[in-house]
Amino acid sequence: MTSVRYDRQSIIDRTLGLLDDVGLPDLSMRRLATELDVQPSALYWHFESKQELLGAVADRILLTVPDPDDRTPLMRTATAVRDALLAYRDGAEVVLSTYALRLGARRAQDALLASLGGEPEDADAADAIFEFILGHAMLLQQRMHAHSIGAVAADAADPTAQAEAIFTAGIRAFEAVSGLRHPS
Amino acid sequence: MTSVRYDRQSIIDRTLGLLDDVGLPDLSMRRLATELDVQPSALYWHFESKQELLGAVADRILLTVPDPDDRTPLMRTATAVRDALLAYRDGAEVVLSTYALRLGARRAQDALLASLGGEPEDADAADAIFEFILGHAMLLQQRMHAHSIGAVAADAADPTAQAEAIFTAGIRAFEAVSGLRHPS
DNA sequence: ACCTGAACACCGTTCAAGT
DNA sequence: ACCTGAACACCGTTCAAGT
Numbered sequence: 487m488t489s490v491r492y493d494r495q496s497i498i499d500r501t502l503g504l505l506d507d508v509g510l511p512d513l514s515m516r517r518l519a520t521e522l523d524v525q526p527s528a529l530y531w532h533f534e535s536k537q538e539l540l541g542a543v544a545d546r547i548l549l550t551v552p553d554p555d556d557r558t559p560l561m562r563t564a565t566a567v568r569d570a571l572l573a574y575r576d577g578a579e580v581v582l583s584t585y586a587l588r589l590g591a592r593r594a595q596d597a598l599l600a601s602l603g604g605e606p607e608d609a610d611a612a613d614a615i616f617e618f619i620l621g622h623a624m625l626l627q628q629r630m631h632a633h634s635i636g637a638v639a640a641d642a643a644d645p646t647a648q649a650e651a652i653f654t655a656g657i658r659a660f661e662a663v664s665g666l667r668h669p670s
Numbered sequence: 671m672t673s674v675r676y677d678r679q680s681i682i683d684r685t686l687g688l689l690d691d692v693g694l695p696d697l698s699m700r701r702l703a704t705e706l707d708v709q710p711s712a713l714y715w716h717f718e719s720k721q722e723l724l725g726a727v728a729d730r731i732l733l734t735v736p737d738p739d740d741r742t743p744l745m746r747t748a749t750a751v752r753d754a755l756l757a758y759r760d761g762a763e764v765v766l767s768t769y770a771l772r773l774g775a776r777r778a779q780d781a782l783l784a785s786l787g788g789e790p791e792d793a794d795a796a797d798a799i800f801e802f803i804l805g806h807a808m809l810l811q812q813r814m815h816a817h818s819i820g821a822v823a824a825d826a827a828d829p830t831a832q833a834e835a836i837f838t839a840g841i842r843a844f845e846a847v848s849g850l851r852h853p854s
Numbered sequence: 855a856c857c858t859g860a861a862c863a864c865c866g867t868t869c870a871a872g873t
Numbered sequence: 874a875c876c877t878g879a880a881c882a883c884c885g886t887t888c889a890a891g892t
Contacts, residue, residue: 491874491875491876492875514864514865514866515865515866515867516864516865516866524876524877525876525877525878526865526866526867527867527868527869527876527877527878527879528875528876528877530866530867530868531874531875531876532875535866535867536866536867579767582766582805582808582809582812583763583812585809585812585813586809586812586813586815586816586821587816587821610832610835610836610838610839611839611840611843613832613836613839614802614806614836614837614839614840614843615840617802617805617806617809617836617840618798618801618802618805618806618840619805620805620808620809621766621801621802621803621804621805621806621808622798622801622802622805624766624804624805625766625769625770625801625804628766628767628769628770629769629770631770632770632771633770637770637771638770638771648794648797651794652794652797652798652801653798654794655794655795655797655798656795656798656799656801656802658847659795659798659843659844659846659847660843662843662846662847663842663843663846675855675856675857676856698883698884698885699884699885699886700883700884700885708857708858709857709858709859710884710885710886711857711858711859711860711886711887711888712856712857712858714885714886714887715855715856715857716856719885719886720885720886
């Protein structure tokens with residue numbers, strides 16, 4: 487009967503797993519505690535609040551975004567950010583809803599800025615691109631869920647199909663602007 | 671002691687008011703019921719669920735967006751959509767989180783498409799713009815709240831300042847693309 | 855038609871106390 | 874240092890019953 491011990495890292499891992507299984511609305515501290523075979527109050531030794539835990543989860547989600555590199559084309563970096571958000575169920579909402587206090591989000595913005603050429607004058611554009619990707623990914627995951635529970639009109643097509651075209655249209659617009667300003 | 675009666679419309683109005691007062695995290699069916707001097711269960715005669723009520727609120731938030739008009743410049747329409755989302759506390763999150771099942775969201779997309787010229791080939795771009803505005807507004811409201819409770823670094827400036835520049839950078843990118851395709 | 859009352863199965867969080 | 878046990882103040886939702 488050796489009692490299991492957890493550190494922040496392992497709790498974050500298990501939270502991500504549970505998130506993928508049940509989705510954000512059903513991700514409760516009590517349910518996570520049950521999953522870890524621990525009392526709910528035990529979690530509060532490691533994290534100050536649910537918010538702080540979700541913030542750490544958000545940082546982890548964005549950790550797979552590659553390091554900034556000004557030779558990576560914008561479309562590639564943007565796709566990497568999007569895919570990081572889509573890798574876990576409700577990932578975009580987790581990042582979006584804990585964003586304000588996040589430091590880890592800078593990682594994504596830095597990568598996008600590097601892909602734009604790294605000029606400080608493009609910082610606003612990089613932020614705008616990140617905001618577009620976040621909105622896009624959250625809406626897509628919303629629709630995927632609505633589609634999976636059949637809460638949507640029967641004529642509704644698979645949401646991922648059109649999403650790709652919208653994503654491309656969005657990123658291309660930013661590419662164009664960046665290309666105009668820095669003609670190669 | 672005449673008992674007050676409510677219809678969906680008046681409940682939606684009061685919900686919007688309560689949302690503005692307490693924010694989405696504290697907007698509960700029980701609290702709303704107390705506000706209306708009614709039992710919580712009474713709300714379920716008018717609305718199937720909290721989700722459905724919030725969906726109706728989301729539709730109402732977007733109702734102030736002007737009717738589609740292809741003579742309205744994109745920046746003007748985009749600003750109208752953004753301002754509708756910012757008009758109530760956590761408005762962007764309410765719209766974003768109930769979007770999938772919404773019909774009312776088409777209103778905003780239609781207005782944006784009209785401002786792009788109304789060509790069907792620009793539908794993806796119009797959707798992308800809407801996604802950008804949603805992401806932008808939600809992030810901004812997040813930051814505004816974090817700023818107001820002082821949950822953010824002391825060196826952090828007022829979030830609305832930079833937001834305007836980011837918003838402009840985003841919409842301009844889409845303007846440019848539309849301009850390239852339909853030269854006047 | 856519209857609402858009350860009571861219940862069911864949950865929440866996040868705190869805090870003394872244990873080991 | 875790390876966790877338990879018990880409590881506090883809440884949730885969304887259902888449903889019989891009232892008017």
